[in-house]
Amino acid sequence: MNIGVCIKVVYDYETPAEKFHLGNNRMHGDYKEVLGLYDEHAIEVALQLKSNMNAKLYAISYAKSDKVSVLKKALSMGSDELIVINGEKDDPFQTAYNLVNAINKYDIGLVVFGRMSSDLEREMVPPLSAAMLNWRYLPYVISITKDENNDRFTCIQQLEDKNLTLSLGGKFVASITDAPCNLPRIPNLKEIMKSKSKPIHIEDEVNFTSFDWAREMDVKIPTYEYVNEMLPNEDLNVTAKLLIDNLKKEHYL
Amino acid sequence: MKVNNALIISDDSKDRLGELNFVSHKFCNNIDAIVFSNKSEIEIDANKVFGFNTLPVNAIDRIAQIAKNYDVILTNGIVGAYVGGILAYKLNMSCVFGVNEIKYDDFIFIHSAYGDKALFEYKIERLPALIVLKEKYFEALASTNKVNVEYVEADVSKQDTVTVIKEEKIEKTVDLGKAKIVVGGGRGIGSKEGFAILEKIAKKLGGVAGASRAAVDNNWISYQYQIGQSGAMLSADVYFAFGISGATQHLAGIKNVKCVIAINTDEQAPIFKRARYNIVADWKEFVNALINQLEAVNG
Numbered sequence: 001m002n003i004g005v006c007i008k009v010v011y012d013y014e015t016p017a018e019k020f021h022l023g024n025n026r027m028h029g030d031y032k033e034v035l036g037l038y039d040e041h042a043i044e045v046a047l048q049l050k051s052n053m054n055a056k057l058y059a060i061s062y063a064k065s066d067k068v069s070v071l072k073k074a075l076s077m078g079s080d081e082l083i084v085i086n087g088e089k090d091d092p093f094q095t096a097y098n099l100v101n102a103i104n105k106y107d108i109g110l111v112v113f114g115r116m117s118s119d120l121e122r123e124m125v126p127p128l129s130a131a132m133l134n135w136r137y138l139p140y141v142i143s144i145t146k147d148e149n150n151d152r153f154t155c156i157q158q159l160e161d162k163n164l165t166l167s168l169g170g171k172f173v174a175s176i177t178d179a180p181c182n183l184p185r186i187p188n189l190k191e192i193m194k195s196k197s198k199p200i201h202i203e204d205e206v207n208f209t210s211f212d213w214a215r216e217m218d219v220k221i222p223t224y225e226y227v228n229e230m231l232p233n234e235d236l237n238v239t240a241k242l243l244i245d246n247l248k249k250e251h252y253l
Numbered sequence: 254m255k256v257n258n259a260l261i262i263s264d265d266s267k268d269r270l271g272e273l274n275f276v277s278h279k280f281c282n283n284i285d286a287i288v289f290s291n292k293s294e295i296e297i298d299a300n301k302v303f304g305f306n307t308l309p310v311n312a313i314d315r316i317a318q319i320a321k322n323y324d325v326i327l328t329n330g331i332v333g334a335y336v337g338g339i340l341a342y343k344l345n346m347s348c349v350f351g352v353n354e355i356k357y358d359d360f361i362f363i364h365s366a367y368g369d370k371a372l373f374e375y376k377i378e379r380l381p382a383l384i385v386l387k388e389k390y391f392e393a394l395a396s397t398n399k400v401n402v403e404y405v406e407a408d409v410s411k412q413d414t415v416t417v418i419k420e421e422k423i424e425k426t427v428d429l430g431k432a433k434i435v436v437g438g439g440r441g442i443g444s445k446e447g448f449a450i451l452e453k454i455a456k457k458l459g460g461v462a463g464a465s466r467a468a469v470d471n472n473w474i475s476y477q478y479q480i481g482q483s484g485a486m487l488s489a490d491v492y493f494a495f496g497i498s499g500a501t502q503h504l505a506g507i508k509n510v511k512c513v514i515a516i517n518t519d520e521q522a523p524i525f526k527r528a529r530y531n532i533v534a535d536w537k538e539f540v541n542a543l544i545n546q547l548e549a550v551n552g
């Protein structure tokens with residue numbers, strides 16, 4: 001069975017607030033481009049599953065084809081092939097529809113997503129894709145393994161107060177949340193070299209009948225004002241004393 | 254838009270149900286609920302409560318059958334993650350996800366994105382609508398109205414059922430959301446041993462330790478200590494940020510802290526824009542000085 005991992009290129013999510021600005025109601029395009037944080041964890045889960053079941057792993061993105069240089073990280077981490085559906089809308093229905101077309105075309109039977117994109121953070125694309133595929137959907141998964149003696153999979157789901165070990169067969173979609181067990185690997189030189197000859201497929205996007213899920217009215221940058229005071233740092237014992245005195249004066253300690 | 258009825262879908266957590274209880278009554282008073290539970294009664298201001306004691310993934314078709322009779326569906330938490338997108342698509346509903354504020358009269362829903370650096374306003378223009386709320390952003394309206402749970406069969410074939418084969422409780426040793434003093438550490442702490450020192454100083458101050466995601470990723474401290482957008486939301490009076498740069502996803506969790514003290518070797522670190530007291534120093538050197546001074550003051 002082929003497996004898939006859906007990944008999105010986003011502008012640097014660690015950009016500090018004071019350097020953040022908008023253009024056309026989206027983060028302005030002059031920042032470094034990176035893979036989404038949860039998407040890298042999803043690649044790691046998919047890679048572990050790939051070696052566990054000897055499957056072929058496709059990394060899939062609905063993105064402008066000029067994002068390939070960033071998406072190639074998935075190949076240098078160990079994915080076998082990259083599918084880019086050339087499009088740039090950020091409608092979750094359009095995105096899911098195009099990802100699903102690729103999932104069907106490349107005969108993929110299990111797909112993992114990041115829990116949420118590191119820009120729009122809507123957590124919509126994975127369940128919508130599952131609904132369009134008519135497959136089961138498991139959120140907040142941290143690991144997936146194929147059972148040795150049967151056709152079933154074992155998934156660990158991380159919840160607020162417990163970890164659940166789940167067993168299921170058949171086709172499904174999982175969204176991946178971060179955990180130490182799926183910390184993304186750093187591509188090594190050998191994998192980087194190998195990735196240069198891996199196939200990259202560029203597909204045309206297909207328009208999904210528009211779905212009026214909600215109307216985007218406005219995007220605003222919230223402003224927060226705080227009073228800051230730099231304490232002297234020549235002698236840290238003096239600094240610490242000054243801090244304690246201030247906190248006591250303000251009744252915090 | 255006139256809302257005739259609303260359906261709440263969640264698990265049986267008091268807080269999650271309370272938040273849905275609060276928001277749903279802003280739309281109408283004719284509320285039913287679906288809970289994932291094994292309790293025989295639930296406290297909620299609803300007429301009828303349907304129950305499932307299976308995973309939401311096993312019940313999705315039955316939920317859709319019930320949900321199609323309502324104008325507004327409100328959900329949150331893990332159950333919201335399971336059912337939100339699926340119901341919206343199956344039932345052709347308008348929808349908004351990750352909602353942290355609502356302008357009720359205008360049907361406008363606010364969702365923060367880009368790690369809390371931008372607020373998106375969405376207007377719902379048609380019913381039925383599905384609304385997925387972010388947790389801990391709305392008042393939890395407690396109820397004393399006990400309603401019997403009417404359990405419903407999930408209706409999936411045995412072959413398709415997702416089964417739970419193991420349940421491992423995560424023992425909660427801290428309640429970061431309620432602590433008054435929190436001592437947080439980030440990547441700058443550099444090791445597990447560093448966090449042991451932070452725990453010690455937290456104890457001395459009568460508080461608890463906390464962490465950034467980078468520290469949790471490095472396995473220096475467990476996930477239950479994570480503060481921020483995907484961790485705990487603090488309501489502390491005092492928060493010490495040692496070796497934390499101040500990414501907006503981290504700042505999202507300390508929005509309500511009264512007094513932030515930042516200790517960082519980089520004077521350009523964004524955390525200094527949020528903090529009340531800024532100290533440019535190595536965290537360990539400052540902790541040592543702080544311990545000395547606390548001992549001098551308190552004996």
Ligand SMILES: Cc1cc2nc3c(=O)[nH]c(=O)nc-3n(C[C@H](O)[C@H](O)[C@H](O)COP(=O)(O)OP(=O)(O)OC[C@H]3O[C@@H](n4cnc5c(N)ncnc54)[C@H](O)[C@@H]3O)c2cc1C
Nearest residue numbers: 439440441465466467481482483484496498502503518536
């Ligand atoms: C969708 C999403 C959700 C996220 N959720 C969260 C969340 O809930 N919580 C969270 O924290 N992050 C979250 N993040 C991650 C966030 O973007 C940052 O990556 C993370 O907060 C960085 O942690 P940090 O400040 O410890 O590390 P860094 O950014 O690497 O900062 C380390 C700091 O330590 C300082 N330092 C180094 N050495 C010393 C020393 N000896 N003494 C003093 N200072 C020193 C450095 O100057 C630097 O400022 C999320 C990201 C995404 C995309």
Ligand SMILES: Nc1ncnc2c1ncn2[C@@H]1O[C@H](COP(=O)(O)O)[C@@H](O)[C@H]1O
Nearest residue numbers: 006007062113114116117122123124125
């Ligand atoms: N354009 C895209 N291409 C591929 N995958 C995507 C895209 N947008 C979102 N995803 C996937 O869906 C997840 C959730 O995205 P979102 O619904 O935007 O929060 C991401 O972590 C990705 O795995």
